[in-house]
Amino acid sequence: MEIRLRYLLAALFMGAALPSVRASRVVMAFEDFHERFQASYIRNQQLKKIVTDLSRQVMLQQFFVEEKIRSDGSSGIKLIRGGTKGLDNYDSNSHTSNYFMAIHDHSNYDRTIGMGEFSAVLNGLEFRTRHNDYRMVMPSTTSGEIDAVEDIQFPGVPPEVTSKPTVKEQITEMQEWFKAFWMQNATERDYTKYFKPIISYLEGAWTLNKGLIESFASDRHHLDASSWFELQEKNRFSAYSGVKTRLENLAVLPTTIMDVNETTGQATYAQWNYRILNYPLKGDFPLKYFYQADDVAARVSRGWTRPEIMEKRSARFRISRGTDPQNYQLLDEIMYQIPGKNNMYSNLSQIMFGDDGMYHFGKSNKNVKLDTGRYHRWYKSAQKDAMGINAVARGFNDDFCFVAQTTQPTIASVEMEECRRRVCQTNRNSFSYAIPLEIIYLTPLLTWNPYNLTIHQGLDIVNRDGRDGTDSNSKAYDGVDSNHYYLTPTEFFSGFVEGDPADTVRNSVFVRGPDKKARVQTSASGTQIMLQAIPGLGRVRCRFPIAPVHSEGSTVGKEVSALRDMLTGYLRAPPDMVTFEMSSNGDHVHRFNITYRDFLRLINDRLPITAVSEEVHGHSHTLDFKFFRISTNFKYGTCDGQDRCPDGHPKVIIMLTNNVFTELPLPGNA
Template sequence: MFKQNWSCLSSHGSRARTDGDSGIKTVRGTKIGLKNYEAANHLSPAAFAIHDHSNYDRTVGLGELSVVLNGVEFRTRHNDYKLVMSSRTSGNYHAIEDIPFPDVPPEVLRKRNVEGQIEEMREWFKAFQNQDKSKRDYTKYFKPVLCYLEGAWTLDQEIEEPFPSDRHWLDATSWADLYEKNRFTAFTGVKNRLENIAFLPSTIMSVDPVTGKVQYAQWNYRILCSPIKDDIPLAYFYQEDDLSFRVDTGQTILETASTRAARFKLFDPARKMNYQILDEIFATVPGKDNHGSNLTFTVFGEEMFNTAYTEQNALLNSAYYHRSYKSFKSGAGGITYAALGFNDENIWVAQTRQPRVAPLTTEQCTLTPNKANRFTKRCHDAELRVSYAIPLEVIYMTPLLLIMYLVTCSAGPLDRSDPADTIKSFIHVLASDGQVKKVSSSGTRVILQNIEGIGKIRLRYPIAPVHGEGSPVWKELNALKDKVLESAEGPPPSVLLE
């Protein structure tokens, strides 16, 4: 019976890995319609349930997600995560620190009055929107960060809140309590009103062959962000065409681009396919050992090399996230390049030494020369602990984050399309000149209110992969969509169905 249960667990993970890539499956349903595509999938209708909490410090609005990560299927609580990063000074488990916000341009601060500062700041936003550095180098003050979802099998006996949030938490006193509340909601169909219940599975990690002792592991996840060293041109964000949304709303793809439903793929056409811009960014994102760690491990006795280097073999620092590696010798397929996972475009892996992460034990063998000018094979058991990650979004931080509220004399109306937003209206404050000013919160938003002479500016670019996109059926549908719409580069800006 025990072997049968263990086999079932392994089979379920294997099936999830081959059904699609690591990514988001769906979000909580909020409506139904005559056609099935009118209901929520990965859009609700906002991509991945993103929304605004710009009146909270560092808070980024993100709803509940159903996710597959390296074959592990789980469901998050309502996330609403914060702009924090892995610690640069501590190696402690889950040590974090605030991401530094960009400075206000000195040209703005030199203006003598509020009106002049507003006008100058507007010019900086215009430069960012137009990607024009000729007069104002916006890249110094508009800083991109990668926000990502990380998961791992842990040995934690006590329930742990996965990451800080000003608004949500796991509403359970133990893992068993969380499991029972999940059973209740699954059997009855009801929901936790505050969306503070997550489905986080457990598994059998190993069995001692001598004593028969079983080691169980508990899945947990967290959401973090990581500053991106260099600027990312907006031209690198290629909009995905979700016809289910466009047919339902009657919008062109250009019209969809200015809504929260738009999602994107980050891609640099000048780079090689097997080491894209996301690989370079993730190579700066540490696993659970935090910044400064340097780890390596061997695969069946062979070293792993960094795919960033084509002309030389540099050992891969596996303490940072990667989704591929090189071998010294070609494999059975005739190439040295190896992608992680059997066929998963979106799985990044990082090694860790944290004892709270469940280990996998494997036999490690090396060949050493002997006196007879031959090689002796020496093997030993080695433990390996890893975590996994997928990208969620790129957020451009602006100088407005340094102040809680900003004057909005010339800003357009608020976006009131999502009831999950917590900023509903303007407030009035008494300014230093004795005048009452109408202001709005300046925290992180998906799209800024309309700015006179510039328009709406998007600051959040959802780039999370969709689990189903890795399936053979979805690949065929995408190919058919491009073929039917007669565009080698992708579908045209509008679709006419008669």
């Protein structure tokens, strides 16, 4: 009425200066204009409400999809790109194939960790990565800027190695340090100072960045798009046509409506983005904390036994000290070391739904406040819930929902109004999510430079003038750089680099020394999954994938896992010792034990093992024995330094330990 009155007054004012007929027409025109304006205004308000309601429905639909995925399984790896087909469904790739999580080697780079594409779920949000090949960096310790990173420091070289006067002597001493690490014997050589564990993790969050942003660096890959829209269109074309980009630089990253302004109808869009980072673990991380997860489909399809797959890229591990409580485990302690998007500047707290605060689940003292800016999946509440419990797992039922709060303004927030005692306040929080991917041991090979080769900072010096590292002085690399990181003397190894089409590393190259005249033959010094065989030791694993698998969190996944364990024998971890017995000489037998690690060396690396038998009839025997794959049995080569035991024990040795962890490979199985 107020608007209409204004129009009438204006019309009357104008009409006073006009003849009555013309004044009447003016008033009628204004009346007509007002009616059309009011109808348009009402229609505009209706359309705004429709847009607002539709936008909110889209938000709810997205939430429904995420909630459905949350109930289908846990946060974790879902699939890798298909590359094999077969008669049975388990012949094709799942989360693993010839390699778990599409891991491979780029050890000719100093900081590049090879990892291909995969689909993953983080707190119900499903997405697919590009080819990752992530760099070995960690959240910044000096900057709170979002996604700020810094290089992880490489371990040093034992002075017992560098003090040796010749390269040959340095090689021999360095091999002893690797033996100390792999055998976990720090008595004579404290390997814990020079073999440093780091954890790699996958982090994701809803961001408010309108322009396409590469959230983590790779020496080899980047998103092949100039905008989020272009990325989405290329993904749609790829999905509908069934083709892939040769360089694998597309990532399927959803966009969502995070909020709608009820007054204006304006929607706030958020873009999902992810990154892969590393974090150095505190102290030593003993190898005995790893135990193998059994992916039966990959084993059956390829005819591998459980011990065999332990030494392959398909191997997947879990971690435990064996004494961890069921709910708060070693993984919780590790992930809590990692800061969220605030980097080291966290120390945050969260109070929601009437709780007086969140407290650290792993502390016996319930008054230890939880730093919600670090990744965690458990917290304690000061008050008990409706079930009489004060222990709370993040997520409704997600085994691996690690959450970290953040105050970064470019991370989308969620808002909730909460009223207590008639006093209402609005809580607005932002979060990121993470899962562990792998634990990597950094070794002294990353910095050991016994030939004193020049390490160039630029990338166009080493291979200029057509140098390709082949066997001639004119073709030898002119020093090394971060992309041609060949520092390790080839003589350090006795085996060859494991071949895979995804790898870029070569078995060895030739490099010119600092004098530009002499050339030496070297192997890659970057991080590998498993090193080439080392004389007398075999292959040493440096990368231990520990990522959870999405499908194992489903009801079906849990039933299948339980059924598998029932059928194969319920053993969470391999035995500490494997027991053998010497064949009888007609009078007595001797038994002896070797470690499970030595057992793997026997069957996978074909290395002889020395063992001392128990004492029977006043004597024992020292044996050097091996596994013979063709006959699938064990035989000693020497007994007490002789070809045959003095008291007539036959050559054949019998393995008494019999479980899924000591299965012998089939004859002829590669």
